[in-house]
Amino acid sequence: METDNGHLVNCDTWMKIHLREVICTSKDGDRFWRMPECYIRGNTIKYLRVLDELICGVWVYVAKLTMTCLDSELENIENRVEKLKEVSAVPSNNAGN
Incomplete structure (x- = not known):
């Protein structure tokens, strides 16, 4: 088995x-x-060795990306809740009839 070493x-x-x-x-x-x-x-790859620093960097990137997606989703949910509150605050004309 030959070995290749280089920059990924x-x-x-x-x-x-x-x-x-x-x-x-x-x-x-x-x-x-x-x-x-x-x-x-x-x-054809039997094994692959990657520096720990690179792997940690990927985990940090994935965590930041996940947090960004979660923040965006939370904002969407909050907007939907506010719209529902606005709709439920409108008085109905048929109330008490």
């Missing part, structure tokens, strides 16, 4: 990976190649 540019839902500044190591570990970039199909 992109990874799609099928785990196809795009790397830049790649150093490829042969199966026996005796030969090395430097490539400007490479694409790796997801089904």
Whole structure:
């Protein structure tokens, strides 16, 4: 199994990976190649190692995105409640008839 080390540019839902500044190591570990970039199909990947800092950064991004969506949804709910209050505050002409 050869090893590719490089900077992760992109990874799609099928785990196809795009790397830049790649150093490829042969199966026996005796030969090395430097490539400007490479694409790796997801089904050929045995394992993938990613820096903890990158993973933590993704979690922070997802948390912020989730909070933004929740804030937006909460605002929508509050607006709907206010509209319902306005509708229920309008007196009915048929009251007491």
